[in-house]
Amino acid sequence: MKTFQRIIKNTVSEYTVYRLNFILWRFRMLLRLLILFFLWQAIYGSQNFIFGYGKSQMLTYILLSQIVTTFIFSTKTQELGDLIHQGNLSNHLIKPLNIFHFLLARDVADKALNILFSIIEIALIIVIFRPPIMLTSDISTLLLFFIAVIMGIGMYFMVSIVLSLMSFWTQESWAHRFLFFVISDFLAGGLFPLDILPQPVFRILSLLPFPYMLYFPLKVYLGNQTSGEIIQGFIISLIWVGIFYAGFKILWQKGLKLYTAEGR
Amino acid sequence: MAKRIKALYSRRTMIIKYIHTWYLMSVNSFSSMMVSRLGGFLFIVGKSLRFFFFLFFLLLITQKSQTIAGYTQNQAILFFLTFNLIDTTSQFFFREVYRFRHLVVSGNLDLVLVKPISPLFRSLLGGADIFDLFMLIPFIIATFIVAQRQNPDIFHIALFIFLILSGLGIAMAFHIIVLALGILTTEIDHAVMIYRDVTSMGRIPIDVYKEPVRGFLTFIIPVGIMMTTPTKALMGLVSAEGVIFAVSVSFISLMISILCWKYALLSYTSASS
Numbered sequence: 001m002k003t004f005q006r007i008i009k010n011t012v013s014e015y016t017v018y019r020l021n022f023i024l025w026r027f028r029m030l031l032r033l034l035i036l037f038f039l040w041q042a043i044y045g046s047q048n049f050i051f052g053y054g055k056s057q058m059l060t061y062i063l064l065s066q067i068v069t070t071f072i073f074s075t076k077t078q079e080l081g082d083l084i085h086q087g088n089l090s091n092h093l094i095k096p097l098n099i100f101h102f103l104l105a106r107d108v109a110d111k112a113l114n115i116l117f118s119i120i121e122i123a124l125i126i127v128i129f130r131p132p133i134m135l136t137s138d139i140s141t142l143l144l145f146f147i148a149v150i151m152g153i154g155m156y157f158m159v160s161i162v163l164s165l166m167s168f169w170t171q172e173s174w175a176h177r178f179l180f181f182v183i184s185d186f187l188a189g190g191l192f193p194l195d196i197l198p199q200p201v202f203r204i205l206s207l208l209p210f211p212y213m214l215y216f217p218l219k220v221y222l223g224n225q226t227s228g229e230i231i232q233g234f235i236i237s238l239i240w241v242g243i244f245y246a247g248f249k250i251l252w253q254k255g256l257k258l259y260t261a262e263g264r
Numbered sequence: 265m266a267k268r269i270k271a272l273y274s275r276r277t278m279i280i281k282y283i284h285t286w287y288l289m290s291v292n293s294f295s296s297m298m299v300s301r302l303g304g305f306l307f308i309v310g311k312s313l314r315f316f317f318f319l320f321f322l323l324l325i326t327q328k329s330q331t332i333a334g335y336t337q338n339q340a341i342l343f344f345l346t347f348n349l350i351d352t353t354s355q356f357f358f359r360e361v362y363r364f365r366h367l368v369v370s371g372n373l374d375l376v377l378v379k380p381i382s383p384l385f386r387s388l389l390g391g392a393d394i395f396d397l398f399m400l401i402p403f404i405i406a407t408f409i410v411a412q413r414q415n416p417d418i419f420h421i422a423l424f425i426f427l428i429l430s431g432l433g434i435a436m437a438f439h440i441i442v443l444a445l446g447i448l449t450t451e452i453d454h455a456v457m458i459y460r461d462v463t464s465m466g467r468i469p470i471d472v473y474k475e476p477v478r479g480f481l482t483f484i485i486p487v488g489i490m491m492t493t494p495t496k497a498l499m500g501l502v503s504a505e506g507v508i509f510a511v512s513v514s515f516i517s518l519m520i521s522i523l524c525w526k527y528a529l530l531s532y533t534s535a536s537s
Contacts (some may be wrong), residue, residue, distance in 0.1 A: 024454035031461050038465075042333075042472040043325055050328060172303030179310040186317040192418065 003097060004105040011109035013075070029114075030121045033066045034222030036191070037125065051196035057134035058193070061218055062132060063122055065190055070114035072152045072213055075186075076106035080164035087261035100161070107157065134222065141223055144230060148217035152235040156213055158244030165248065168255030189215030209240040285381060290392035291358075297394050301406050307395045315348060315399075317466060333471040338413050340498065343469045344378045345407040346495045350428060351463060352396050352403055354435035360391035365452040373447075384525055387443050388436070416498050423507065427494035428513040436492045437464075437517035444521070444528035464493025486513050 040062050044055050053061070070110050080103060083089040092099040126133065136142065163180055169171045175231050185191070187210035194215045195202055205211055218234045225233070299303055306405045322344055326337040336341070363388055367373045375384050416424070438459050446452040462485050465473070470481045470488040482488040489510045500508075 018451070020449050020451045021454060023457065024451060028454050028458050028461060031458060034459060035465055036475050038473055039468070042468075044473065090337060168302070171303060172300045172306075175300070175303035175306035175310075179306045179313070182310045182314045182518070186313075186321075192324075 001041065004101070004108075005101060007105035008109040008112075011106045012113060015113060024116050025135070025206060026121070029070070029118065030124075032044060033063070033121060033125065036062050038129070041079060041131075050194075051195070053193065056134050056223060059131045060133040061193055061222060063125065063131070063223060064218055068214055068217055069150070069190060070118045071111060071149055071240070072156050074107075074110045074114040075160045076110050076155065077103050077160040077164055077196045078173075078177060079103070079106075080161065081167040081177075084255075085165040085171070085173055085262070086163070089259065090261045103161070104157070111153075125229070130183060136221065136223060138223070141221065145217055146149040148212075148220050148233070148237070151234070151241060152213045152217055155209060155237065155241050158241060158248050160210070161248050162251060162252075165251040165255050168251070168258050184210050184213065187211065189214045189218065193219070195219075209237075209244070210223065212237040212240060227232070247250060270400040271290075281521070282381075285385075286389055289386075289390045293391040299536070302432060304395060308458040311395065311399050319344065322468070333469050334473075335469055338410060339495075340468065342407070342410050342414065342498070343492065343495045344467050345403060345410055346428070347463075347467045347491045348403050348432045349400070349407055350435065350491060350494075351460075352386055352400050353428075354432060354439070356393050356396035356400060358388055358439045359393035359433075360387060360389060361442055361452070362457060363391060364443055365450060368450050368452075371533070371534055377529075382462070383529070384440065384443070388439060399533055404518050410526075411498055420498050423502070425492050425500040425508065426503075427497050429508055430497055430511050431490035431494060433514035434486055434517050437514070437521035440518075440521035440525050444524040448533050463487050463490065463520075469495070484507055486517070487514050 005260070018128070037059065044058070045051060048055050050058070062094055080089075080099070083092065094100065094217055125131070163177050164173070166176055170176070185204060187194070187208065189211060194211055197205070212233060216237065220230060220233070277304050292463060294527050319341070322340055323337065326332055326340050331337075332340050367376065367387070371389075373383070376386050379386070411421075411424070439456075442455045442459065462481075465481060466487045470478055470492045473481065478488070493502055493506065497507065
């Protein structure tokens with residue numbers, strides 16, 4: 001436990017080495033939130049109801065999506081790809097510490113920082129712009145929302161590891177990650193709630209893992225889902241977590257056999 | 265008279281030298297990017313998907329409301345295509361800016377400074393991106409097809425192209441300021457991504473935004489002048505004063521950015537060569 005605490009502390013310290021970098025990073029997160037907020041405010045204009053969503057529901061979805069995005073999509077696991085390419089993975093393999101536990105500890109630190117500052121940034125926006133947002137106090141909704149977020153975190157952690165493990169086979173560690181970012185940015189529901197898409201498209205999307213990273217937890221929070229839809233969502237999330245976990249295990253075993261510490 | 269002719273000739277030789285140098289650097293950059301063909305293919309797929317996803321989103325919102333800030337669906341698409349044209353062109357030319365931080369922290373910027381070529385030229389234009397060139401061609405074709413539906417005359421087309429060049433001037437100014445910031449602080453990555461995020465607000469006409477956001481995007485960070493004004497000119501919606509204002513902002517931005525760059529160079533202390 002002390003080891004993990006030390007890793008978390010070190011990761012947090014890394015962020016404060018380059019202070020301007022840290023400030024600009026947070027400024028950029030705030031800017032992205034504002035851009036989305038202004039975009040949807042502009043789309044609604046004088047209307048109160050579009051795509052089956054009231055203005056307060058949509059703005060709540062958008063603001064909450066930014067907090068949940070920091071929970072789920074902030075990760076340090078992309079470093080694994082660079083470790084493989086540079087041969088520095090060897091340093092971790094000889095240590096008495098599982099590299100995935102190490103990455104998980106770093107992720108915890110990254111997410112903790114992101115969440116802390118995201119809450120401050122969202123609070124600032126609420127104080128300054130006073131958007132009409134929905135706050136729920138229903139314990140069961142909050143609990144289900146929390147579970148959905150945890151599953152989203154687990155799913156993305158696995159996906160990110162799988163993307164990094166492809167570095168055993170390719171010289172390129174960024175291209176496939178970039179492609180995944182582009183696809184998940186749209187299909188996870190960060191720009192808009194996915195159910196505004198035509199129904200046939202939405203039904204196909206519901207079978208893919210992307211909506212369960214962001215859209216599904218947010219819909220649970222908004223309270224727009226029936227019990228059947230929530231149970232179905234959790235089952236599909238679990239199936240995808242299982243698929244990605246199996247993929248990670250297989251790729252790790254096969255990749256280690258190929259690994260030659262090239263670059264050391 | 266002979267001196268004047270000599271000066272003109274040496275300037276012409278200098279321009280040819282820089283064009284030739286840019287060509288050589290671009291060929292080198294293209295070669296290094298094409299080492300991983302799979303990576304290149306995935307980048308192009310990613311960029312294409314990013315374009316189509318937002319286009320789909322634009323069609324979705326304009327389908328419901330038929331207009332956006334008084335612009336029809338076709339006009340909204342034209343704004344989006346113009347944004348892509350300017351954004352992709354600036355990324356094609358200025359991709360080297362994204363690699364500048366490594367030059368500074370490794371001390372290799374010293375090797376750039378001692379060479380008989382402008383360090384600004386090398387740092388700004390030294391690594392053209394072939395993948396953006398691949399994306400630019402379909403964007404130009406698509407813009408031409410969609411723009412034709414506005415039935416512009418030759419004058420408005422010329423004004424459109426002129427204001428796109430002016431917009432690229434503002435983009436260049438931003439990138440030079442990012443380079444200067446990189447020398448002063450070694451911070452590039454977030455600075456250039458902030459620029460990308462802010463300019464992405466130009467994907468839709470900035471008239472959509474309420475004040476003070478619209479004013480901010482026109483006068484403080486002139487995204488509106490970069491992205492929205494050229495398209496409005498094509499539609500005949502920009503006055504002569506508007507054109508003069510756009511060109512003036514572009515010129516002043518460039519002047520300020522070059523001053524920033526000169527100041528940054530004077531402050532450079534070479535990290536670790």
